[in-house]
Amino acid sequence: MTADILEERKKSIISSDFCCQGDGSGISCEKESVSGAVSQRACVYCGARVVLNPITDAFHIIHGPIGCSSYTWDIRGSLTSGSDVFRNSFSTDLKERDIIFGGTKILEAAVDEVVAKHGAKLIFVYATCIVGVIGDDIEAVCRAATEKYKILVIPVKAPGFSGTKSQGYKLACDAIMKVIAPAYDGSKIPGSINILGDYNLSGEMWIIEGYLKKIGIKVNATITGDASMQTLQTASKASLNIVQCAGSSTYLAKRMEEEWGIPFIKVSFFGVEDTSNSILRVAQAVGNEEVIAKAEELIQTESSGLQSFLDKYKPKLVGKKAAIYVGGGFKAISLIRQFNELGIETVVVGTQTGQKEDYDIIRQLSNSGTIIMDDANPSELETFMKEKKADILVGGVKERPLAYKLGIAFCDHNHERKHALAGYEGVRNFVEEINLSINSPVWDLLD
Numbered sequence: 001m002t003a004d005i006l007e008e009r010k011k012s013i014i015s016s017d018f019c020c021q022g023d024g025s026g027i028s029c030e031k032e033s034v035s036g037a038v039s040q041r042a043c044v045y046c047g048a049r050v051v052l053n054p055i056t057d058a059f060h061i062i063h064g065p066i067g068c069s070s071y072t073w074d075i076r077g078s079l080t081s082g083s084d085v086f087r088n089s090f091s092t093d094l095k096e097r098d099i100i101f102g103g104t105k106i107l108e109a110a111v112d113e114v115v116a117k118h119g120a121k122l123i124f125v126y127a128t129c130i131v132g133v134i135g136d137d138i139e140a141v142c143r144a145a146t147e148k149y150k151i152l153v154i155p156v157k158a159p160g161f162s163g164t165k166s167q168g169y170k171l172a173c174d175a176i177m178k179v180i181a182p183a184y185d186g187s188k189i190p191g192s193i194n195i196l197g198d199y200n201l202s203g204e205m206w207i208i209e210g211y212l213k214k215i216g217i218k219v220n221a222t223i224t225g226d227a228s229m230q231t232l233q234t235a236s237k238a239s240l241n242i243v244q245c246a247g248s249s250t251y252l253a254k255r256m257e258e259e260w261g262i263p264f265i266k267v268s269f270f271g272v273e274d275t276s277n278s279i280l281r282v283a284q285a286v287g288n289e290e291v292i293a294k295a296e297e298l299i300q301t302e303s304s305g306l307q308s309f310l311d312k313y314k315p316k317l318v319g320k321k322a323a324i325y326v327g328g329g330f331k332a333i334s335l336i337r338q339f340n341e342l343g344i345e346t347v348v349v350g351t352q353t354g355q356k357e358d359y360d361i362i363r364q365l366s367n368s369g370t371i372i373m374d375d376a377n378p379s380e381l382e383t384f385m386k387e388k389k390a391d392i393l394v395g396g397v398k399e400r401p402l403a404y405k406l407g408i409a410f411c412d413h414n415h416e417r418k419h420a421l422a423g424y425e426g427v428r429n430f431v432e433e434i435n436l437s438i439n440s441p442v443w444d445l446l447d
């Protein structure tokens, strides 16, 4: 392994040959970022907002400087079948004077304005870094507003510096529980499921719902892609939770299991293998023999329909090398499997918030010598992409310039993308994009 790595970061970067102890303890992860290492990770506030933002009729008031509000404004390509209020961003726009004398009066006025002008029924109020420093009591403001207007005004105490992005996910899950809980009445809808941790990027939630509908499974609430306050408040009635983005939503699934007895399974709808397995596992978990038979038929039809498509593209991709840097472990695992299906070797793989068990699976799926990294920074990514001669990087908006500056192809697999990558439809989009980017003639023009 190259020597240009900060000493404190060395335990978070391993080779797949490194002898893990069966529990993933070979890599250091789930820790706060090393100061000065310039992590690619987003902050606590961002982690909370990206989970809550797709709730279509919710208002988000960002208590802090305008920059925090714009940082996550319309951050996801989440689509809606109802309200599009969520695409706005409201801010108290704190200035130096407010930071010296306190900003609670401005926050109270912002809540009053959002209720008066927009008739808000559900408001999330976020505390950002500076609010964490000056100590404005956003809980008191939210409590008073809830009593005054008889609506849900929920504080999300998420100063960016107060932990990791995963802490933001937890805060968001706690906030979602506060939306669901008031409607809990103990009733159940037999055989129905909630989908957790899918954000309806480019309509991906609708693709998954479509499969489940075809095999006869009722989707109750979607959390949070294309959700509304009213649909969220039915969530406690489901018989099963399925968790697509494990990093952001496993904590919510566990809380719903503890409080309302709803079991959960983790799924992934990225790639042929994971999509097929997930459909079958959901059918087996809540369906009868007829549902399972329909699931098997759907999987057979869709998979065989894709075979000639994959056969066409595979010769153009076999032998290429990929680097992956994404938010959570489950997505990284699905991507390695997808690349394996295409004959592409994953030579570098990392995540912002992966857990020990994710890294164990990643290590098992990887070839000898693959670099595995947790909470990487740009310098580390560049170093290992060059060292391992990656042909393509799969990541998000912050990784795109790294790839292009190195003359490496890129595929966006994050919030901002505008085409679906989930389900069997997503496999087609993904393979076409990978092929277009890797085999673009532009790379031949580089020295």
Ligand code: SF4
Binding pocket: 043, 044, 045, 046, 064, 067, 068, 071, 128, 129, 130, 158, 159, 160, 161
């Ligand atoms: S909360 Fe803090 S770290 Fe996050 S965007 Fe605002 S200032 Fe930056």
